[in-house]
Amino acid sequence: MIRNVRAAYLMLSPTLVWLLIFLVVPVGMIAVISFTTNLGFGGILYEFSTEAYRLAFSSLYAQAIWQSLWWSIVATVICGVIAYPFAYFIAHAGKWKNLLLLLVMVPFWTNLLIRLYSWIILMNNQGVINNILMKIGIIDEPITMLYTPFAVIIGLVYGFLPFMILPIYASIEQLDKTYLEAAEDLGANPVKTFLTVTLPLTFPGVLSGTIITFVPAVSVFVVTDLLTGGRLLMIGNVIRDAFLVEMNWQLGSAISLLLMILVLISIVVLMKFTSSEDDSSLL
Amino acid sequence: MNRRWGLAANITFLLIFLAACGGANESATTAEEENNTNQQELADELYFFNWGENIDPEILEDFEKEYGVKVVYDTYSANQEMITKLSSGTVSYDIVVPTDYFVQQMIEEGMLQELNMENIPNFENIEGEFQDPSFDPENKYSVPYLYGSIGIAYNKEKIDKPDSWDSLWNPEYKDHVTIQETPREGVSMALQKLGYDINEPAEETLAEAKSSLSDLKKNILAYDSTPADKLINEEVWIAQVFSDQAGVAIGENENIDYVLPEDGGMLWMDNFVIPKTSKNKYTAEVFINYMLEAEVSKKLTDAIPSSNPNAAAKELMSEEQINDPASYPEIPEKAVFFEYLEPTELGKMNQIYKEIKVE
Numbered sequence: 001m002i003r004n005v006r007a008a009y010l011m012l013s014p015t016l017v018w019l020l021i022f023l024v025v026p027v028g029m030i031a032v033i034s035f036t037t038n039l040g041f042g043g044i045l046y047e048f049s050t051e052a053y054r055l056a057f058s059s060l061y062a063q064a065i066w067q068s069l070w071w072s073i074v075a076t077v078i079c080g081v082i083a084y085p086f087a088y089f090i091a092h093a094g095k096w097k098n099l100l101l102l103l104v105m106v107p108f109w110t111n112l113l114i115r116l117y118s119w120i121i122l123m124n125n126q127g128v129i130n131n132i133l134m135k136i137g138i139i140d141e142p143i144t145m146l147y148t149p150f151a152v153i154i155g156l157v158y159g160f161l162p163f164m165i166l167p168i169y170a171s172i173e174q175l176d177k178t179y180l181e182a183a184e185d186l187g188a189n190p191v192k193t194f195l196t197v198t199l200p201l202t203f204p205g206v207l208s209g210t211i212i213t214f215v216p217a218v219s220v221f222v223v224t225d226l227l228t229g230g231r232l233l234m235i236g237n238v239i240r241d242a243f244l245v246e247m248n249w250q251l252g253s254a255i256s257l258l259l260m261i262l263v264l265i266s267i268v269v270l271m272k273f274t275s276s277e278d279d280s281s282l283l
Numbered sequence: 284m285n286r287r288w289g290l291a292a293n294i295t296f297l298l299i300f301l302a303a304c305g306g307a308n309e310s311a312t313t314a315e316e317e318n319n320t321n322q323q324e325l326a327d328e329l330y331f332f333n334w335g336e337n338i339d340p341e342i343l344e345d346f347e348k349e350y351g352v353k354v355v356y357d358t359y360s361a362n363q364e365m366i367t368k369l370s371s372g373t374v375s376y377d378i379v380v381p382t383d384y385f386v387q388q389m390i391e392e393g394m395l396q397e398l399n400m401e402n403i404p405n406f407e408n409i410e411g412e413f414q415d416p417s418f419d420p421e422n423k424y425s426v427p428y429l430y431g432s433i434g435i436a437y438n439k440e441k442i443d444k445p446d447s448w449d450s451l452w453n454p455e456y457k458d459h460v461t462i463q464e465t466p467r468e469g470v471s472m473a474l475q476k477l478g479y480d481i482n483e484p485a486e487e488t489l490a491e492a493k494s495s496l497s498d499l500k501k502n503i504l505a506y507d508s509t510p511a512d513k514l515i516n517e518e519v520w521i522a523q524v525f526s527d528q529a530g531v532a533i534g535e536n537e538n539i540d541y542v543l544p545e546d547g548g549m550l551w552m553d554n555f556v557i558p559k560t561s562k563n564k565y566t567a568e569v570f571i572n573y574m575l576e577a578e579v580s581k582k583l584t585d586a587i588p589s590s591n592p593n594a595a596a597k598e599l600m601s602e603e604q605i606n607d608p609a610s611y612p613e614i615p616e617k618a619v620f621f622e623y624l625e626p627t628e629l630g631k632m633n634q635i636y637k638e639i640k641v642e
Binding site: 060063064067124125126144147228229230231232233238241245246248 | 458461464465466500503504505506507516517518629630633634637638640641
């Protein structure tokens with residue numbers, strides 16, 4: 001028995017070492033730095049200070065965090081609404097399935113930065129969309145899309161949609177079709193079957209899709225940088241600027257840590273909320 | 284046989300070792316002597332640490348040919364980076380090129396050697412208005428290299444010629460305005476517009492600047508330090524820009540012009556200085572003097588979009604170069620250089636920018 005445990009740890013060791021070096025150590029460093037004293041221009045004096053947290057809890061950062069959370073939640077919900085039917089369609093597309101999946105993944109072959117530049121060309125006041133709408137005569141004046149929260153949402157949805165589609169697809173694909181037949185046999189109409197059988201059974205896919213969409217979306221900064229010309233801030237911009245522009249490592253570390261805690265709490269809440277749902281659906 | 288070879292090897296090694304020691308001692312003393320007696324002999328090598336993309340490499344080759352001194356050239360991308368590397372003591376350069384207020388900081392920290400102007404007679408080529416700068420009175424430690432300004436680029440077809448920063452606040456230009464992305468440049472503009480000294484920010488003047496910038500936000504399309512593309516496609520009509528960005532835009536779209544506002548505008552200047560750690564002060568001064576020769580200096584700004592403070596070089600330039608509004612705008616009396624600010628003061632400016640963006 002003991003030998004088995006040892007063997008298990010031995011086999012796990014590359015992963016554990018990896019996690020130690022690239023997760024535990026960096027997060028630990030961030031935690032330590034956040035409590036040190038700022039010497040200005042990136043200087044760190046290893047003397048205990050809570051100054052960074054005093055700054056981090058100012059209304060400014062609360063507002064930036066709130067904005068980021070709000071935009072990411074909206075984007076995640078939109079992703080979910082688009083992704084579910086999309087994934088459902090792919091799962092039932094027969095021989096086209098693999099091709100469609102490939103198309104979902106193709107954008108990952110290009111960096112998000114470059115793909116966002118194409119949205120600048122599309123949404124620009126002199127851009128493709130405005131030009132077409134004005135040529136057809138639907139609008140007289142260009143609509144300002146770039147530089148607004150609308151552009152942020154577009155960027156987030158566009159950037160993270162595949163993260164939502166793939167896990168939902170996987171769960172729909174694995175759905176045991178005999179449940180659906182049973183529901184039909186027992187007289188449920190398609191709508192009822194979907195709501196009481198398909199949806200609850202594929203919910204784990206929606207859940208993991210939600211987490212892996214929401215978590216990167218909340219901390220991203222290239223979307224606001226490129227699509228709003230630096231007019232709007234997400235918490236990712238604030239952290240980046242704390243390190244690179246202000247060279248205040250303590251502040252950057254403190255906000256990063258607070259953001260991590262906040263994201264962990266939201267995931268725990270989400271899991272709790274949905275796992276009880278799962279239990280009831282299994283009964 | 285073996286033993287003899289071993290002995291020979293030992294002796295050879297010993298000799299090499301002794302020679303190396305002697306050599307090292309010798310070079311150390313000459314370096315000291317050179318610095319003490321100001322011996323006027325050229326060194327074999329000159330270590331030059333400059334901004335990236337800030338020279339025409341041919342100039343260095345020409346200098347090597349003419350003086351037989353090999354120039355070892357390295358680049359940096361931020362003043363702070365250069366100062367950090369120098370003060371770490373791991374590197375030693377004979378010439379570095381800090382921007383205005385970093386010269387002041389390096390003087391205060393005792394990092395620079397005083398220049399012997401007898402070795403730099405070409406200093407008289409520098410235009411009067413660029414001599415004796417606020418960051419190094421009487422040019423004791425520095426010689427101007429290149430300069431530029433922050434002013435207003437605008438589209439002549441879309442709007443009237445702006446005369447002050449206040450034009451950016453004109454409600455008619457809503458959504459056609461950009462200002463610098465970096466907090467210090469943006470906040471300084473607001474301070475200057477309100478008539479305050481950009482180098483002495485006080486609690487109250489910063490508060491006023493903040494509310495002024497917050498009014499401006501309604502007009503602003505983007506906070507952008509490189510808005511040339513937006514000026515070229517005429518999405519932006521008026522912008523707070525560095526002169527070299529204006530130059531790029533003017534080159535692509537003839538409707539664009541560049542002026543310094545009558546509130547002053549800001550100036551920056553890169554300068555040659557010689558760090559304390561340099562052992563080749565005389566060679567460095569000869570090199571600086573060479574760089575100030577009219578033809579050499581002209582060659583430099585033929586390749587680099589910055590402005591040239593060298594009057595003799597400007598005499599050699601074409602009409603077109605001299606009349607380029609981005610390189611040689613009319614500089615108002617009130618134009619100022621950025622001076623050193625404490626990290627806490629810069630912190631306040633950063634805070635203002637963030638608060639405005641989150642509003």
